[in-house]
Amino acid sequence: MRKKLVAYFSASGVTAAAAKNLAAAAGADLYEIKPAVPYTRADLNWQDKQSRSSVEMRDKASRPALADTDADIAAYDVIFVGFPVWWYIAPTIINSFLESYDFSGKEVILFATSGGSGFGEAVQHLKGSVAPDTKLTEGKILNGKPSAASLKAWVDSLNLD
8 A cells, every 4th residue: 555645725714725735635644845934825916026925936936935845755655735826836845855865766646726717737747856757647636625525536547556
């Protein structure tokens, strides 16, 4: 049986709720990706072109510092990585997370929450942050409150065991 982890970044709690439900459905451990400097409500105001999140999303080379790097990635075979979609890509803290660990030979399945868009260019912008032999897969947008049964059905369809 392959060991699974759900790692997630959540700025407002929406992605955190989805991650917790996914971890339960997948029988996975849970790890929160936290920025060294937490985002404020003002930072998340996407309508303010000077807000921290807006600036980071326009500067795709930006790499916010992580609060810690103590996830035991080596212990897992499959890692679900979740995030809110910002400006049609993943927040650059996800790049920080992926670049802080060795995902060689691992299977990384992305999931996201979004106010209305799909993954956009998220997968493309994350590929360079993992080793070439990492299997990086666009997974699923988990908007609303997917049922435990629908999450389990999705995880089962991935044939991870």
